[in-house]
Amino acid sequence: MTRKLKIGITCYPTLGGSGVVATELGKLLAERGHEIHFITHSIPFRLGHFNKNIFFHEVEINDYYVFRYPPYDLSLASKMAQVAKMQELDLLHVHYAVPHAVCAYLAKQMIGDGFKTVTTLHGTDITVLAQDESLKDLIRLAINQSDAVTTVSNDLMRETRELLDITKPIDLTYNFVDKRVYYPRDAxxxxxxxxxxxxxxxxxxxxxxxxxxxxxxxxxxxxxxxxxxxxxxxxxxxxxxxxxxxxxxxxxxxxxxxxxxxxxxxxxxxxxxxxxxxxxxxxxxxxxxxxxxxxxxxxxxxxxxxxxxxxxxxxxxxxxxxxxxxxxxxxxxxxxxxxxxxxxxxxxxxxxxxxEFCDGRITAQYEQIYYRVLGIEAELEEPVCSE
CATH class of the missing domain: 3.40.50.2000 (Glycogen Phosphorylase B;)
Structure with missing residues (x-):
């Protein structure tokens, strides 16, 4: 039996589709027996009911008087590294390039010993932010230093390669919705x-x-x-x-x-x-x-x-x-x-x-990516995608 993983997830917890997808993915992974650690500044609004495999770690910002702006990015990177060490995480999965993939890169440097990170690009982190010359090199670095990169569409993959001259492999992992929640309601x-x-x-x-x-x-x-x-x-x-x-x-x-x-x-x-x-x-x-x-x-x-x-x-x-x-x-x-x-x-x-957008199938795709970057041969159950 393939061993279950300890996975850190960082996303925008209060708004946007990227946070919704990241939270739903974490919940589904927890149902499959993995231990999920959300590392964000507040509890993701879609997290919902208690699950014994889900944990939340709040990022606290040091508002030291010499800082003109509270350094959230540095606090997040530090918290990622801290949680990864204390909870013995297998990897970090970050959603959105800025600042999350950049912070994951910093956390990797602090943790050392070949710690793994996975980055999912969702959209405006590439289509808008990556067009800013002041951010382009930083985003390119974070992507190239990730152990796996995924995009939510082929079009976003194409634009990522063109804008940032990315040549490393990128996995296509479409978004999904939980079919137990999204179905025709009597309205x-x-x-x-x-x-x-x-x-x-x-x-x-x-x-x-x-x-x-x-x-x-x-x-x-x-x-x-x-x-x-x-x-x-x-x-x-x-x-x-x-x-x-x-x-x-x-x-x-x-x-x-x-x-x-x-x-x-x-x-x-x-x-x-x-x-x-x-x-x-x-x-x-x-x-x-x-x-x-x-x-x-x-x-x-x-x-x-x-x-x-x-x-x-x-x-x-x-x-x-x-x-x-x-x-x-x-x-x-x-x-x-x-x-x-x-x-x-x-x-x-x-x-x-x-x-085509089966929640079980796409969750399994992410699992395969995790095991791949960790060098673990995995036998995963075939997802059920019935009507």
């Missing part, structure tokens, strides 16, 4: 709070940053609701929110758009929707589209980044070039008006989410 009562029985629900979930093109969401919805009675539900908050609220008032759509703010139970909320709108100009993977897919909700989106690897055009949704709101609206109307076609898409969404 009839919640849906009735927003729409009449004959109306459809379009939804957008994001952090309302410019790259999400929420203005395009409103444009698409405006065209759809002229042909199909419908409402738009906007979930999340961010810098573009007030601008979008103004645009909706200018277009006279106030009575057809509802702002739901941040929501914790995404699976329940997304089950209210008939379609998800994701017209982003940058999207390394598009976790929200996978969450929607698992709940049986097709996506109308752009061809940006890794979205085409997730959403199969003409089967689980429709994709159009970035900014082509006319085409996106046309696709949405087509799906909403054809009940038979919509049902086909819904079933295809659930099947694809549970098989």
């Amino acid at each position: 009839a009562s919640l849906r009735a709070d927003f729409v009449q029985p004959h109306e459809k629900v379009l939804m957008h979930i994001s952090n309302f940053r410019p790259v999400k093109r929420v203005s395009d969401v409103v444009e698409v919805f405006a065209k759809v609701q002229e042909r199909v009675p419908s409402k738009l539900l906007l979930v999340g908050e961010g810098p573009e929110l007030s601008k979008i609220q103004w645009k909706i008032r200018q277009m006279g759509l106030e009575d057809r758009v509802h702002f739901l703010g941040k929501q914790e139970d995404v699976a329940q909320v997304i089950s209210v929707a008939d379609l998800l709108l994701l017209p982003s100009e940058k999207e390394s993977f598009g976790l929200v589209a996978l969450e929607a897919m698992a709940c049986g909700v097709p996506t109308i989106g752009s061809t940006a980044g890794g979205i085409p690897e997730l959403v199969t055009h003409g089967e689980t949704g429709f994709l159009a070039p970035i900014g082509d709101v006319e085409a996106m609206a046309g696709f949405a109307v087509r799906l909403l008006k054809d009940a038979k076609l919509y049902d086909q898409f819904k079933r295809a969404c659930i099947f694809r989410a549970r098989h």
Whole structure:
């Protein structure tokens, strides 16, 4: 029997898809018998219920008076090394290049003796931060000094190689969702709070940053609701929110758009929707589209980044070039008006989410990477990816 591992995980614990995926991965690994140690500044918000194999180590920042800014990065690196030694960790798995992969590199130097680190790149750590000349060399160093590197899409892998001239092997490990949480929910009562029985629900979930093109969401919805009675539900908050609220008032759509703010139970909320709108100009993977897919909700989106690897055009949704709101609206109307076609898409969404992005299979991929970097031959159970 292959021995179980002691794994340190560092991620952003309070926001973003990278933290969600890292936390869910840690929980699944713990269920498989591994000992998981989260090393972050606060408890990951998705950590949930107690598990005997999960531990949390808080990073405390030394606010010494000579520091202009508290040195979180150095405190994190020091804590990583401390936990690794005290808990006799086998390896560290860090999510996001800056500062986590850099801190893991420093921790490796402190620990010595061939300690191993794995880095998962999630998106803006490459597509945005790696384009900053002041950070590029630092990110390249952290990646090259990692014992394994993974990306959440082929598109992100390509961009990582091109931007940073990375030649070392990179593993593709797609994001996933826990199928025990993400499945079509009965949301009839919640849906009735927003729409009449004959109306459809379009939804957008994001952090309302410019790259999400929420203005395009409103444009698409405006065209759809002229042909199909419908409402738009906007979930999340961010810098573009007030601008979008103004645009909706200018277009006279106030009575057809509802702002739901941040929501914790995404699976329940997304089950209210008939379609998800994701017209982003940058999207390394598009976790929200996978969450929607698992709940049986097709996506109308752009061809940006890794979205085409997730959403199969003409089967689980429709994709159009970035900014082509006319085409996106046309696709949405087509799906909403054809009940038979919509049902086909819904079933295809659930099947694809549970098989191509199976949580068990992707967790096993990470396990294989861990054992590989540790030089341990492993016999892993075949994951169950059933409907």
